[in-house]
Amino acid sequence: MKAHSGEVGVFVRIRPTANFADDLIECLPDGQTVNICHKRDSRKSHDSKKSQLSCWSFRLEGVLQDVSQEEFYARVCRRVVLGALDGYNGTVMCFGQTGAGKTYTITGSTESYKQRGIIPRALQEVFQEVEKRTEHAFSVYLSYLEIYNETLVDLLSPRRCSPHPSPHSMVVMEEPGRGVFIRGLSLHLVHSEEEALNLLFEGEMNRIIGSHALNRNSSRSHCIFTVHIESRSRTLSDAKYITSKLNLVDLAGSERLGKTGSEGQMLKEAVYINKSLSFLEQAILALADRRRDHVPFRQSKLTHALKDSLGGNCNTVLVANIYGEAAQIEETLSTLRFASRMRCVRTDPAVNEHMDPAHIKKLQKDIQRLKEELSICNKLANRPSISYESLSEAQLAEINNQVQRYLEGSLEEISEQELPEPDTEKAFEVFKVGQGSKINCILKENKAVLLERRTLLRKLTDEVNAVKREIDCTTATIQQHKELRRDQGTPNPQLQEPDATLLKKLRELKARYRQRYDVLGDIKAEVNYCQHLVDQCRVRLLSEFENWYKKSFLVPEEELDVTTEKTLTEVSVPHIYNSTNIDSVSFSIKQIFDSHSAASNGNHFCLTFVGNVATTFLLRRY
Numbered sequence: 001m002k003a004h005s006g007e008v009g010v011f012v013r014i015r016p017t018a019n020f021a022d023d024l025i026e027c028l029p030d031g032q033t034v035n036i037c038h039k040r041d042s043r044k045s046h047d048s049k050k051s052q053l054s055c056w057s058f059r060l061e062g063v064l065q066d067v068s069q070e071e072f073y074a075r076v077c078r079r080v081v082l083g084a085l086d087g088y089n090g091t092v093m094c095f096g097q098t099g100a101g102k103t104y105t106i107t108g109s110t111e112s113y114k115q116r117g118i119i120p121r122a123l124q125e126v127f128q129e130v131e132k133r134t135e136h137a138f139s140v141y142l143s144y145l146e147i148y149n150e151t152l153v154d155l156l157s158p159r160r161c162s163p164h165p166s167p168h169s170m171v172v173m174e175e176p177g178r179g180v181f182i183r184g185l186s187l188h189l190v191h192s193e194e195e196a197l198n199l200l201f202e203g204e205m206n207r208i209i210g211s212h213a214l215n216r217n218s219s220r221s222h223c224i225f226t227v228h229i230e231s232r233s234r235t236l237s238d239a240k241y242i243t244s245k246l247n248l249v250d251l252a253g254s255e256r257l258g259k260t261g262s263e264g265q266m267l268k269e270a271v272y273i274n275k276s277l278s279f280l281e282q283a284i285l286a287l288a289d290r291r292r293d294h295v296p297f298r299q300s301k302l303t304h305a306l307k308d309s310l311g312g313n314c315n316t317v318l319v320a321n322i323y324g325e326a327a328q329i330e331e332t333l334s335t336l337r338f339a340s341r342m343r344c345v346r347t348d349p350a351v352n353e354h355m356d357p358a359h360i361k362k363l364q365k366d367i368q369r370l371k372e373e374l375s376i377c378n379k380l381a382n383r384p385s386i387s388y389e390s391l392s393e394a395q396l397a398e399i400n401n402q403v404q405r406y407l408e409g410s411l412e413e414i415s416e417q418e419l420p421e422p423d424t425e426k427a428f429e430v431f432k433v434g435q436g437s438k439i440n441c442i443l444k445e446n447k448a449v450l451l452e453r454r455t456l457l458r459k460l461t462d463e464v465n466a467v468k469r470e471i472d473c474t475t476a477t478i479q480q481h482k483e484l485r486r487d488q489g490t491p492n493p494q495l496q497e498p499d500a501t502l503l504k505k506l507r508e509l510k511a512r513y514r515q516r517y518d519v520l521g522d523i524k525a526e527v528n529y530c531q532h533l534v535d536q537c538r539v540r541l542l543s544e545f546e547n548w549y550k551k552s553f554l555v556p557e558e559e560l561d562v563t564t565e566k567t568l569t570e571v572s573v574p575h576i577y578n579s580t581n582i583d584s585v586s587f588s589i590k591q592i593f594d595s596h597s598a599a600s601n602g603n604h605f606c607l608t609f610v611g612n613v614a615t616t617f618l619l620r621r622y
């Protein structure tokens with residue numbers, strides 16, 4: 001799903017009633033506008049029967065009247081649910097007066113499957129998607145929070161059965177990287193729609209039982225059902241994973257205190273509800289006002305718990321439930337005012353991506369192990385040591401140079417194998433002019449022959465292609481002549497003079513083509529053979545270098561017995577300077593070279609030149 005950057009999606013849902021106030025509520029055919037007319041008693045008028053008519057127009061994302069639960073879910077919630085599976089936080093929140101249909105919308109009617117609400121449909125969709133999206137491994141957790149009179153209640157708490165459940169142990173917390181969460185609220189891992197629905201029913205049941213036990217009205221609380229989703233790629237073994245929260249919120253009904261005539265417990269409940277809804281409204285006003293940099297989220301448990309679920313990086317949808325009877329017109333009006341304010345809240349949904357440090361460590365270990373395995377495989381396959389490290393600047397420059405020359409045509413092939421590891425680069429140069437000089441010379445010669453043969457091959461190919469083009473052209477001309485004469489009705493077209501010349505030319509061209517083609521075949525075979533020789537030489541050069549390098553640099557110190565005077569062994573210089581950097585070897589050799597004899601560790605060495613190259617040296621020890 002694409003992030004819907006913009007404003008909060010605000011929808012109006014009208015509860016069906018036989019007494020719909022047609023004269024006061026008008027839903028326009030655009031499906032987005034609802035007009036409300038309200039007759040108020042005129043205070044100024046002495047005649048109490050006289051009343052003033054005021055009208056308001058509200059334009060929202062959608063006004064839904066007489067829509068089924070299925071259609072409502074599809075139009076309003078599906079995108080938010082799918083977004084949550086892609087890593088976007090989502091909130092669907094129902095607001096409205098008591099009895100306007102919030103619970104019906106969020107949970108649905110228990111009477112029929114068809115009338116199930118947003119939560120069961122969202123759970124079904126989540127698990128259907130989890131099945132479909134096989135390239136990701138999903139973990140789904142559920143939590144169910146109730147806020148009653150500023151007290152947090154865990155509707156799925158495993159400790160609910162305890163005789164002293166402690167509702168005060170839960171606290172709304174905020175942590176960088178984790179956002180807002182409720183410390184102490186239980187999270188339940190679910191693997192299927194069925195498991196998830198069982199938890200939903202359990203939570204509903206706990207809500208009813210709790211309200212009976214504590215003598216309170218179950219619909220006088222706010223409820224937040226949250227689906228926590230975590231997903232990791234099964235195909236990419238990266239340490240990234242995404243998380244999201246899908247909050248499905250059933251707010252307590254808003255109502256006027258005076259209207260209900262509540263007292264006692266009911267009055268207390270109504271005061272708490274109105275307070276928290278008014279704080280919600282204040283938070284929304286602050287969110288909608290871009291000049292404000294402080295939003296008073298902490299004024300109530302509800303706003304604090306919903307801090308990162310109202311606008312911001314969240315896909316937020318508000319459902320304003322209204323009851324379209326004339327007696328409820330004031331509540332309808334206030335619900336729609338709240339809804340239109342919510343429309344001004346901006347959202348900028350973003351995927352919640354995280355890095356897993358434990359996974360990074362595991363990947364580092366895997367890389368190390370794989371490198372070791374690879375190195376063993378290379379050794380067993382007698383392959384020269386291959387570097388899997390990123391290339392040095394010098395190597396990159398060399399590759400660029402080779403590519404450039406290849407494109408210009410002065411280089412026949414780009415040779416990756418000739419780029420040894422940075423540590424061994426200098427050693428390789430020494431080896432090529434020293435012990436490996438013979439095979440290196442052969443390689444160079446073979447390469448030169450290969451280059452020359454390839455150039456010839458290219459020349460011949462061009463020639464053969466040119467002859468072929470000429471043949472095609474001559475054939476086409478002869479054909480054109482034939483057709484022209486046939487159209488003109490000229491007798492015996494084959495014997496025309498111009499054609500005889502063309503046919504002769506065609507015969508000559510074909511003969512040349514055959515001859516050149518045969519030569520081309522021979523040259524191709526030669527190129528293949530030379531290529532084979534070059535490859536062989538290259539492998540030999542590199543494997544000999546590897547052996548030399550191992551002997552020279554990697555032989556353990558204790559194996560170096562230079563005290564036996566009798567043995568006459570030829571050792572290359574780096575062997576003596578075991579594990580010494582090649583620069584210091586070159587420097588030391590220069591010193592030895594100056595004196596033509598050297599004493600090191602009490603042993604005598606004699607410097608020998610191989611060929612005429614001063615940089616090629618062997619030490620003879622006695």
Ligand SMILES: Nc1ncnc2c1ncn2[C@@H]1O[C@H](COP(=O)(O)OP(=O)(O)OP(=O)(O)O)[C@@H](O)[C@H]1O
Pocket residue numbers: 014015016096097098099100101102103104105109219220251252253254321
């Ligand atoms: N769209 C609808 N279609 C059919 N019946 C509905 C619809 N909306 C609400 N009702 C019915 O209206 C009654 C009141 O709805 P509901 O309990 O959902 O209201 P509420 O806003 O949650 O109230 P409260 O704030 O008291 O919890 C229920 O019997 C419900 O089945």
